[in-house]
Amino acid sequence: MVSVQHGLPVFSFVGALVSLAVVRPAFRSREKPGATGLLLAAPGASLFCIAIGLWWTSIPGWMGYIANNAGVLGATLVTFGWLFTIGEHTETLALTRRLFTVVGGYIAVVQALVLTNPYHQLFIYPGFKLRADPLLDLPIQLNFLHILTLYAFGLVGCVVLVSDILQSSGTRRKQSGALLLSLLPPLLLNVLFAADGTAANLTPLGFVLTTLGVGWAVLRTDFLDLVPVGRARALQNMNDPVVTIDTEGRVIDANPAAQELAGITSEWEGMAVSTFFAACPTLVTRLQSSETGGTVTVTHRGKQRDFSLTVSPISREQGHELGRVVVFREVTRLKEREQQLDLLSRVQSRVLRHNIRNELDVITAQNEVLAAELDGEHARMAERTLSSADRLLSVSSKARTAEELIDHDQTPTTVNLVETVESVVEECHTAFPAVSFSVDAPSACRVETLPALELALENLVENAAEHNTSPNPEVAVTVTATDEAVVITVSDNVPGIPDQELAVRERGEETPLEHGRGVGLWVVDWVVESAGASLTFETGEDGTTARLALE
Known part of the structure; x- marks a missing residue:
């Protein structure tokens, strides 16, 4: 059986190897928050x-000297x-060059005292117990102060983690909890040894537990992969x-963005809103009101800026x-x-309503004369031109209708769908006398919908x-009313709407290679x-x- 005295060195060396397991993931993620500290802590734990x-082994004096320096x-x-x-x-904590300089200077001073201790006896080696009255013994006092400094920093770290756990949630809380649990074992075991609680220094056991905790944080909570972003930094x-x-x-x-808008950079905490935003009186009026939204225009550095305000109350649980x-x-x-789109829309509307229509009227009139006077292929060419002009006029009319739908909000009203359908079919029969129309509907069917449904x-x-x-063209319109919905079907007897038209409708936009022939289906979609x-x-x-289903 291996004795405790012989087992502790083996266990310590195993702890040294296990502690180094953190180095690889930390180095791989060295650009991420937390990795730099792990690259210091892991080798340090291994050295200790x-x-x-x-x-705990029988070693020569010079080896003990090296071990003491490595331990510190x-x-x-x-x-x-x-x-x-x-x-x-x-x-x-921000890892600045100044911070590294201060910490590096402290480590250099401590190590210089440890390395030269045989010559001046101003520092005690780790592993020795504190004497009865350390304040009267300078070597013990320096070592004691160094140990207290390390304990104080460790305690600060624990307090910061506890605070972060209480204020965070989800993965962030798991990461902070794993760090806290990893920090406690070696700290408590070392304190226990220093206070004569144990005969052997079991701190290496604590470092093994620490490595396991950090490993869990890296593998299971994506520590070093999910970079923490605090609310304060996000706000800033x-x-x-x-x-x-x-x-x-x-x-x-x-x-900072609010301070820049107000033109104030210091001593603003507790300042009245009217003073803070004194340069923006319209904004002060809005903030002093009970409104919870809306827009406001302010003049900032000689330019007008528009803001949409979102006001959220902060309340206690009560x-x-x-x-x-x-x-x-x-x-x-x-x-x-x-404003630019509105201007462009009005310009296009004016051009579409006046210029294009006027030019199409001229084209139509002249081609009607040509179609009447010419014969053969030339007459057919004139007729095709007339058909194209008619289609453009139809597109112009529908585009104007679409513009009116967008510009004017409509209030739902009660509509008799049967009367609407019969009126629409009668108008279309007049426009297309060669088409056979039929209507299948109840005597009446009233629904609350937009008047634009007729369009x-x-x-x-x-x-x-x-x-x-x-x-033999045919178009059948059917109105069916159920408890769930009123359905209007419009059927014809041709293969149907080209796939190109349906593709444009589904995307809601045209491409250079694929575009629709009119705006009729888009108008229908807007109304629906x-x-x-x-x-x-x-x-x-x-x-x-x-x-078309109305629920």
Whole structure:
């Protein structure tokens, strides 16, 4: 049987190897928050375990000297490494060059004292117990102060992690919990040994548990892969201004974007809203009101900026309001774009309504004369030109109708669908006398919908009649009412709407290689969507059926 005295060195050396297992994932993710600290802590833990293992073996004096130096360095690297990891993970510590200089200087001084201790006896080697009155013994006092410093930093790290666990959730909380549990075993075991709680220094066992905890954090909670982003940093880096106002109308928090908008960079905590945003009086008026949204225009550095405001109350669990968080979403470019599109729409509408229509009237009139006077192929060419002009006029009319639908909101009203269908079919029969129309509907069917539904039906019936190339064209309209919905079907006896037309409709936009011949189906889609209805098409060799359902 292996004795405890011989088993502890072996266990310490195993702990040294296990501790190094953290180095590879930390080095692979060295650019991510927390990795730098692990690259210090893992080798430090390994050094400390080796030093403890050597102390439990029979080694020459010079080997003990090396072990003592390694132990002190390892303990120091572990402490500061974990502190760096915790600081980066919780975003409470920035690893700046100045910080590394200060920590590096401290480590250099401590190691210089340890290395030269045989000559000046100003530092005690690790592994020795504290004497009865350390304040009267300078070597013990320096070592004691160094140990207290390391313990203090370890305790600070634990407090920071506990605070982060209480304030976070989900994966972030699991990561912080794993770090805390990993830090506690070696710290508690080392404190227990220093206080004569154990005859042997079991700190290497703690480092084994630490490595297992970090391994779990890396493999199971994506530590070093899921980079933590704290709420505070996210708020600070937001381009949108954000301010927090208490119930007394004082600004208690503001991110840099809000400070820049207000023109204030210092001593603003607790400042009244009217003072903070003194340069934006319209904004002050809005923030002092009870409104929870809307837009506001402010003049900032000589330019007008438009913001959409979102006001969210902050309340306790009991419902008592503590303040409000106001988020400013800038919509200046969006409003400019809307104005440009509105101008473009009005210009296009005017051109479409006047210029194109006038030119088409001239083309139509002249080709009617040509078609009457010419014969043969030339007469047919004139007739084809007339047909193209008629189609363009139809497109112009539908585009104008679509514009009116967009510009004018409509209020749902009660409509008798049967009367609407019969009126639409009668108009289409007049326009297409060669087509046979039929209506199958109850005596009456009243629904609450948009008045523009008549326009959608007109386009569906007209489309079925206009593009019907059958020798005996037929269009059938059916109205069916059930408890769930009212369904209007428009059927014809031709193969149906070209796939190209349906593809354009489904995408909602045209491409250079694929475009529709008109805007009729788009008008129908707009009306159907506004009315909360649904429209489907079924095509086959026997014909096409459009099914419009009003629920």
